[in-house]
Amino acid sequence: MSNPIRVTVWNEFRHEKSHEEVKKIYPDGMHVVIGNALKERGFDVGSATLDEPEHGLTQAVLDATDVLVWWGHMAHREVQDEIVERVQERVLAGMGLIVLHSGHHSKIFKKLMGTSCSLRWREAGENERIWVIQPGHPIAEGLPEYIDIPQVEMYGEHFDIPTPDELVFVSWFKG
Incomplete structure (x- = not known):
């Protein structure tokens, strides 16, 4: 039997803290809900959030990630350029990246696309x-x-x- 796909779900984790309506739906964060749905389907799932040291995306975490799921909306500018470079290097080396919702304006998506990513x-x-x-x-x-x-x-x-x-x-x- 093959090893499960290793997924890291990254989330700003801001809306859940600042918007009561969102907090009621996702009290532990969207990353937990997304991660649990993936776990139910056999994926090996971890999570990372913006306010963790290195945004939770240390080199060790990224090296142990096959697919990074990225949820961003209101704090794109707060992501450190060093972390964006680190994620880009892993994507170019073969790590998958799934960008959700308004992540089209994230630094990593714009860097990888090389465009404004406006829509x-x-x-x-x-x-x-x-x-x-x-x-x-x-x-x-x-x-x-x-x-x-x-x-x-x-x-x-x-x-x-x-x-x-x-x-x-x-x-x-x-x-």
């Missing part, structure tokens, strides 16, 4: 349909033809990133 968005509470356009791709394994999300923020074009090597999913929004 259009709106909060209209509309539904999103995510189409699987490469059902044979490993990341889409076991997924249905599409996934409906009943109420989301809309993120759309133009998204200032390099042309992707592959498209596995595309989204459609009602508006």
Whole structure:
């Protein structure tokens, strides 16, 4: 049996401390909820947060990480450039990086993309349909033809990133 994929979930851990509504939903932090969901699926999961020494992303932690999940929204500027360099080196050496939500404005995402990473968005509470356009791709394994999300923020074009090597999913929004 192969070893489980080692995932580190990184979170600013700020909204959970400063917004009561978020604190009620994620009292221990979003990173804990995301991590628990991954653990239930057999992943070996650790976590790190912005206020830890070295933002929890020491060289030892990154060396023991196959995939880094990054959640950022309000404190992008607080991430130390030295840590961004460290994460970039690991990504270029093969570590996976999954950037969630407003992480498109994180220092690490901008550094890796080499662009502004700006995009259009709106909060209209509309539904999103995510189409699987490469059902044979490993990341889409076991997924249905599409996934409906009943109420989301809309993120759309133009998204200032390099042309992707592959498209596995595309989204459609009602508006």
